[in-house]
Amino acid sequence: MSIRSAIVRRAIDVAALLAEVQETANGATVAFVGHVREVNDGRAVTGIEYSAYGEMAERELAAIASECASAYGIAHLAIEHRLGTLTLGEASIAIVVAHAHRAPAYEASRFIIEEVKRRLPIWKREGYVDGSSEWVNASGVPQAGAAQEHRT
């Protein structure tokens, strides 16, 4: 059993995460990597500054990992989410999940990224080529009342 999640402030080494979940009981490994994209919402991006409610982000990420392990029978997974200033193409998150079979590996991987986007207290400020920057309200805008959903 190797379930690990971390909020980091350095580059993410995806190959190291792949090696970490490698176990001969597993026939399938699925890795998801999120990167800083050059265009968002039609604007040319130069980089992203990720910030977090650090202590809670670590706790929520660990909770997501643990929920994933129970829900999909995953015994080997590694997640890292990076904070700080990232330039184009750099990985902001890597999720690596291994399982005996491919279907649970894919489903578990997707579960984690969707939960991360929905509930991890992390924010990003995008910098644009014109020198301006903005807080990005990326995917899951948490609504009032979202807290209850998280807990059920």
Added chain:
Amino acid sequence: MSIRSAIVRRAIDVAALLAEVQETANGATVAFVGHVREVNDGRAVTGIEYSAYGEMAERELAAIASECASAYGIAHLAIEHRLGTLTLGEASIAIVVAHAHRAPAYEASRFIIEEVKRRLPIWKREGYVDGSSEWVNASGVPQAGAAQEHRT
């Protein structure tokens, strides 16, 4: 645009494939790696010998890559399937797909592995700890008439 597929007879370097699809237009990369698993159908496995109808396997794999690119709007993908004798834990296949967004990246990745299992003319002979070995009729047993399905 970088769509590449190959049948190889050496170890698969997943990190190299990840680097290959890396492009700042992409915000999401999904990698699938299939490995030799220590137990299959309740029997302890020591290794697998993969063989193929090589010329056709290359052609079908390229067709799958190309169908995937059109169906999911994927401009960056790399697939390698390995042949020969593999020991426990070694990667038999790696599929790396990148896209601006995560949903198409996951769907494209899954499409490729399902098509590979369904129609790539590759066979495996599993070796077991008792010294015996057997041809494995893994996932998609092609039925008579499957040829038509492939083409529609």
Added chain:
Amino acid sequence: MTVTALLFASYAEALGSDRLELAFPGSATVGEVVAQLRALPGGAALPPSPLVAVNLTYARADQRVANGDEVAIIPPVAGG
């Protein structure tokens, strides 16, 4: 009774601080903490019912807070 309000991202910018000590005469709920923040200069940037975590756990607006609690106001998240 005093609680520590934590502010992040756009909320911290709007209120000009990422950490405020708030005093209440008696007991208070999460909603009352939010109301006090919204009454501050720049506080209108906070929605009436933002996502809130008390001591690292997401909490409802009617949850009671205690002296010394850490009440974090969570802007729309954008991780991943």
Added chain:
Amino acid sequence: MTVTALLFASYAEALGSDRLELAFPGSATVGEVVAQLRALPGGAALPPSPLVAVNLTYARADQRVANGDEVAIIPPVAGG
């Protein structure tokens, strides 16, 4: 007319060869090539309607084969 039958994996083992030249007096279909293979020693290992590829493309049993065609009999695939 002669075609080259290619055999793989369990089928090659059963027929003791991975490549056989088969002659037909006139024209022939994929199904007739299969039937001739099934009549050989060990040929019973082939199902009556296996998956077949003619010149690298999957083909139906009623497809006609031509002189020099490569007719591959594809056992249940197990890639990935």
